[in-house]
Every structure is written in C-alpha cells, then in structure tokens.
Amino acid sequence: MKDKWGRTIDYLRLSLTDRCNLRCRYCMPEALASVGHDAVLRYEEMLLICRAALALGIDRFKITGGEPLVRKGAVAFMKALKEMDGVRSVTLTTNGLLLSEALPDLVRMGIDGINISLDSLDERQYASLTGGGELSVVRQALEQAAAQCVNVKVNAILLAETRDQILPLAELARTYPIDVRFIELMPIGFGTTLAGLSEAETLSLLVRAYPDLAATGERRGNGPASYYQSRYLQGRIGFIAANTHAFCASCNRLRLTSTGFLKPCLCYDDGVDLRPLVRSGQGEDAICQALQHAIAQAVHEKPAKHCFGEQDHISEHKTMNQIGG
Template structure:
C-alpha cells in the first residue's frame, strides 16, 4: 500500500515488550517504569493485527522490544508469525543475552536475519553502558549464530564515548561473514541527554583502513547503506537518520507493545488498535484494516530530528519499540 507521499509501506516493526534484561543508558535506564501486564497486547492479538497488515501489502516484519526474548512465549509467537499466510520475511533484534538457547527455534521457524546490539568490544565499557551486561555472553551467541543458516547483523550505536570502538567493531566484518552497522544516536527519550557521532565520521575512520570501501547491494528491509572491501569477509553498513535523512524511502510502521501504530519515530502521534481488537465485534478485522490504513496515510513527509523543538515523541526507545 502507498502512503500520501507515494512510498510503498510493506514493513512493520513489532515491539513484543517494553521490558529488558539490560539497562542501556540511551534506551532504558533503571528509573523507567514498565507497562502493566494488562496493557500489553497478547500474542493472538498481535497476530490479528499482522493479518490485517498483510492484507494491505505489509509482508515484512521485525520483532523487537525492549528485549523480545525476555517475554515468555516469544519463540512460539515468532514461529506462528513466520507461518502466517502472506508473510515473506521475519527478522529479530536482540541484545544477545538470551540468544544462544533461542537459536535452534528461531532458525527452524525461518527467521531470515538476527540483529545483535553491540556498541563496544570492551567488557568493562559494555557492562557500564548496559547496566551490568556480560560481553562474553553476547560474543558466544554471535559465534553460535554464525554457524546457523541465518544472516547476522551487529548494530552499534555511535556514541561519543565509544568512538575508539568503531574500528574494533568493524573488524568483526573483516573476520566473519556478517554485517556491522553503525547507527546514529536517535534524539529520542534518554538519547537526548547523550552525545552521538555522525556516520560520516565513522566512515572516514574506516576509509583510512580500507581505502577501497565502496557501496554494495542492499541487505534487508531497512535504510542501511552497505559497503564492501576486498579485505572484508562481511560488510559494513551505516544508518544516518540524523545526517543522511532517508524519509523519502521510508517503508515502515511501528507497533508498540501496548497496541499503538506509530507512523514516524519523531512524533508522538499514533493510532491505538488495542480497543478495536478487544472489542469482540465481528467486524474487528475490517476495523483493524481501517486503522492500519489510517496509520499509513498519517505518515509525515519527513522527520524533524535536526530541530529538537519539533520532536513531539517523549517516550523512551524501549516504550516505543527499538
């Protein structure tokens, strides 16, 4: 389905929960309260919403959180989502702390790609950034994932304090067949209080090491721009939402764990579908279709991350869906 700006919207990011087993400072610090259990969509409700979305041409899904794997039954839900008629692609974003045990089921379900959040390869810095996370657990899961038939992507948020980690993280793509993606810090929630680094600086640093870095084919459903080198086994990607706006090609909606369809990360505006799906009305599937359509048509032409006064979204990233 096309929005009012002519963009094809075929991708939905689903937040299963706002809860997480880590406390990353730019996302979910310890003082952020969790949403009540009754406010969170049940899995069968999410599947109903996905059915409505598929009927409108949305056939690619990202499962995220918070940390999606902390929610009981997440693996069963993912298996049902990948089996839903009309779904062509399901991917997962995770911090990797619970990934090792989940890998067999994820691969059996047909998840095509797993994004692992990893901002530093310094164990002490990782623990500090994440509120006590164990780097060795993530790296163990990463190694295991590379033995499976699934594409692996490492997501690294570019922070002023982790500039020294740009090259070590990129070297993962030198040694292993994976994508390392450097992502600009979103000025949303707690990210407003931290200093980020533009993707251009990261690219310049890496170009000095790999002078032949050149654009290569697109990987996946998102906005990352990928580069390859004859010296790399994998690829390096950049997502520069702040400095390299890609709104003209935005293809997504977000579904929060509380049942709000968000047209754009920058704005508080959203369309709640929770009451529709819990109404018990026999025509609720058509009402859901109408709600998804309204969300698509409400997508703005572009975000305004460059002007803090025009950002109306004040929730933290875990509450919105990472």
C-alpha cells in the same frame, strides 16, 4: 500499500515488550516502571494485527522490544507469524543475552535474520554502557548464529565515548560473514542526553583501515541502511544515518508498540491506538476489517519527513523501549 507521498509501506516493526534485561544508557538507564501485563497485547491480538497488515500489503515484520526474548513464548509467536500466508520475512532484534538458548528454535522456524545490538567490544565499557551486561555471553551467541549461517547483523549505536570501538567492531565483519551497521544516535528519550558521532566521522576512520571501502548500493534487509564493501571483509559495513542522511523519501515502515499503539513516524507521538479494536469483542473478521481501516489511516497520516534536526518540533518523548527499538 502506498502513503499519500507515494511511498510503499510494507514493513512493520512490532514490539513484544517494553521490558529488558539490560539498562543501556541511551534507551532505559533508570529503573523505569514497566507497563502492566494487561496493557500489553496478547500474542493472538498481535497476530490479528499482522493479519490485517498483510491484507494491506505489509509483509515484512521486525520483532523488537525492550528485549523481545525476555517475554515467554516469543519464539513460538515468531513461528506462528512466519507461518502466516503472505509473510515475506520475520526478523529479530535482540541484545543477545538470551539468544544462545533460543537459537536452535529460531533456526528451526526459519528466522530470516537476527540483529544483535552491540556497541562496544571492551568488556568494562560494555558493562558500563549496558548496566552490567556480560559481553562474553553476547559474543558466544553471535559466533553460534554465524556458524548456523543465520543472516546476522550487528547494530552499534555511534556514541562519542565508543569512538575507539569503531574499528574493533568493524573487524567482526572480517572474522565472520556478518554485517556490522553503525547507527547515528536518535535524539529520542535518553538519547538526547548523550553525545553521538556522525556517519561521516565514522566513515573517515574506517577508510583509513580499509582504503578500498566502497558503497555497494545493495539492499540487505528491510530498512534504510546503506552498505559498503571491502575485499578484506566477509560481510558489509552499514550505516543508518537518520540525522545526517535522512532517508524519509524512501521510508517504508510503521511501528507497533507492545501496548498496541501504531506509530507512522518515530519522531512524532501521533498514531492510532489499535488495542481497543482488537479487544472490541467482535468476531475476528470484523476486527480485521476495523484494523485494516485503522492501519490505512495511520499510513495516510504518515508525515513526509521527520524533524530530528529541529529538537523543538519533536513531539515524541517516550523512551525507546516504550516505543520499540
């Protein structure tokens, strides 16, 4: 479906949980209280929302968290979603710590892609950034996924303190047939407390190592990343630069929090609460009709652009784990 700005909205990022087994500094570094289990949507409620979204032409789904794999039954939910009529793709974003165990089932269900969050290949730095994460576990999962010919992307947040990790991370795309994407730090939640790097700064470092690095114009997923290729790399180098290269004119997404709040834009706290609708006690068809109306309302209210360059105008103050990565 199209919003009032003429953009096609066909992509829903769906958070299964606000809980995580890491404490990344820019996401949830403190012992934040998690929402109660009763507040989190049940899987059948999420599937009802997806059914309503499909009826409106939203057929691409990204499963996020928190860390989605900490929630029991996450893979079974993804399988059920993948099997719904009309679903074009189901992909997963994970920190990788639980991926090795889940990978065989993910491959069997036909997962369309796995994004692994990985900001540093230095063991000490990785542990410091994540609150004690084990890099070797993530590296093993990455290698296993690549060996299974899964569409793997590494997502690395651009932090000033990980500047020396840009080239080592890019080398993953030389070693494996995967894409490595560098993401500008979002000025949301704890992201406002850290210094980031820009796409331009990062690209200047990469071009020195790969002089033939050139933009491809490819679309290699559901989102707005721009990609570069080099004859030295098996995969691509990607950038998601919401701060310096706003892609709002082509934004195609909505975000659903684990508690059922549908957000048209990451920058603002506006949206539509779908939880009362799925728990209204009506029949499934009536609930789906109500959900379709509410989702269409959210699409209609989607703003023309974000305001990340104007900190005083950002109205979203929740942390990224609460919103959905």
